[in-house]
Every structure is written in C-alpha cells, then in structure tokens.
Amino acid sequence: MTTSSTPQASQNQHQPTSTSSISSSQTPYWNLNIPTDLHTPSCPPYLLNLSEKDINHLHLPDSSYTRLTFSQIRTLISSNRLQDFTRLPSDLRKYRKFVYDLTQRYGSVERYMLEERLGWDAEELGGNADGERKKPFEERSDYRILMNDWPYGVEKGIEHVVVWTKFSLGGEEEGEDSGRDAIEEFMEQVFYSHLPRENVVWFRNWGALKSVHAVEHFHIMLLNPDSSFLNSIVETPTPLRPNSEASRS
Numbered sequence: 001m002t003t004s005s006t007p008q009a010s011q012n013q014h015q016p017t018s019t020s021s022i023s024s025s026q027t028p029y030w031n032l033n034i035p036t037d038l039h040t041p042s043c044p045p046y047l048l049n050l051s052e053k054d055i056n057h058l059h060l061p062d063s064s065y066t067r068l069t070f071s072q073i074r075t076l077i078s079s080n081r082l083q084d085f086t087r088l089p090s091d092l093r094k095y096r097k098f099v100y101d102l103t104q105r106y107g108s109v110e111r112y113m114l115e116e117r118l119g120w121d122a123e124e125l126g127g128n129a130d131g132e133r134k135k136p137f138e139e140r141s142d143y144r145i146l147m148n149d150w151p152y153g154v155e156k157g158i159e160h161v162v163v164w165t166k167f168s169l170g171g172e173e174e175g176e177d178s179g180r181d182a183i184e185e186f187m188e189q190v191f192y193s194h195l196p197r198e199n200v201v202w203f204r205n206w207g208a209l210k211s212v213h214a215v216e217h218f219h220i221m222l223l224n225p226d227s228s229f230l231n232s233i234v235e236t237p238t239p240l241r242p243n244s245e246a247s248r249s
Helices: 019-023 052-058 070-078 089-106 109-118 180-192 227-233
Strands: 143-147 158-165 200-203 216-223
Touching: 052 089, 070 200, 070 216, 089 109, 180 200, 180 216
Parallel strands: none
Antiparallel strands: 143 158, 158 216, 200 216
C-alpha cells in the first residue's frame, strides 16, 4: 500500500540517463534495442512526443537494465516513489506502439479496456444506475482482476495483477490514500488470507502516472504465488499481449 511521503528521485539504475549521455549517443533512441535492419532515418509516429523520462529510458540498452526485486518494489511503494517503476526498454518501445495502435483503432485506451478487456459500458462507471450507493467490492460484477498486459520490469517469479473497478476509490493524487480501508479489506479477503502477507503489496498510481484515467484501478505485486491460486482469482490467466516484433512505421 502507498504512503503519504513525497516522491523522491530514484538513485538506482532505473533512473533516466543524463542529458549529456543522450547527446553523445550516435544512435537515435528509436533505433536502439532493435535489429539494425529495422532502423529508420526518422522517428516512427508511436515514439513521437514522448516524455523526457521515456526518451531517456529508450536510450538504455536492454543489456544494461536491471529488473526490480520484490524488496525493491516494496521500497518504491513504501516511499511513494511510484514514478520509478519502469519497463524493460524494448518493452517500453513495444508498449508505446501497442498504445498508439489501440488509439488509432479505438480512439482511446479507455475505450479499448472497456470494450475488449472489461466488457463494461461507460455508463456503468462511478455508481449505480438506480442511484443507490453500494459498498466497494460488495458485488463481484463491480470489479475484475486481470493480469497486467504490460508489467513493469521485475524479476522472474513476481506477478503483476491489476484490479479494475466500476466504482471510485476516492482521491488518487500524490500522497493521498483515500479508499485505503476499502482496498485493505478487499486484500484481506482475497489475497492476505491465501498468501504470506510479506509476499503481497499493492499501490495506486496517482493521476499523472496513469495510462488509463477513466476506469478506477490499482496494482498488486505477488511474489511466487501458487499458480492454482492465481488462476482461481484472475479472470484472464494469460496476459493479453501481442507477440509482434518491432516494425517499421
């Protein structure tokens, strides 16, 4: 669970490389971590208009990337340094292409999530059609537990699950933990009662870090969960992720 501490800059290998190292690079960021025959003279559209952090990260060779241990994950969450979660650089590239393609086809990632992954209507979000207020997680149809399609760069044995809800969980800005009690009660019933508590940790990204804003969700990291347990709670046991190679655009 998150704390109310102020985010701090990461001092580990997941921190973006310096501007000086980028300027000295002879290979543009969009041509790194892909075969030379796929290099292009101009940046593909799905890698345009990225944040400085993402551009810096794409300059990092996959071979220099260090995956997070579960202990490091707990530290990032407890110190509220959620901005320091990253993906393998080549996975970030594929993720950006995936998001670009979804936006071209569906108009937004939110619409894709609702139509293809969650099977919900936008009108169902944020409350009940009859106006009655229900307790969070009271009805199983009001939330879904899915594997993260594009998990962060973590060590083998760590599973990344996302809980999507039709209802709001309150404040989501940096340092706020509104909704914590409801989530903790849910975690106790679904996860803590089946797994060692030290092997389970959850967090909510604040607004600036979310890739999907319209649908409430929070993340759960599990260390070496039993596969039978995971399959019993996750509605899509295998992440829905395309196996496409990097391609020209």
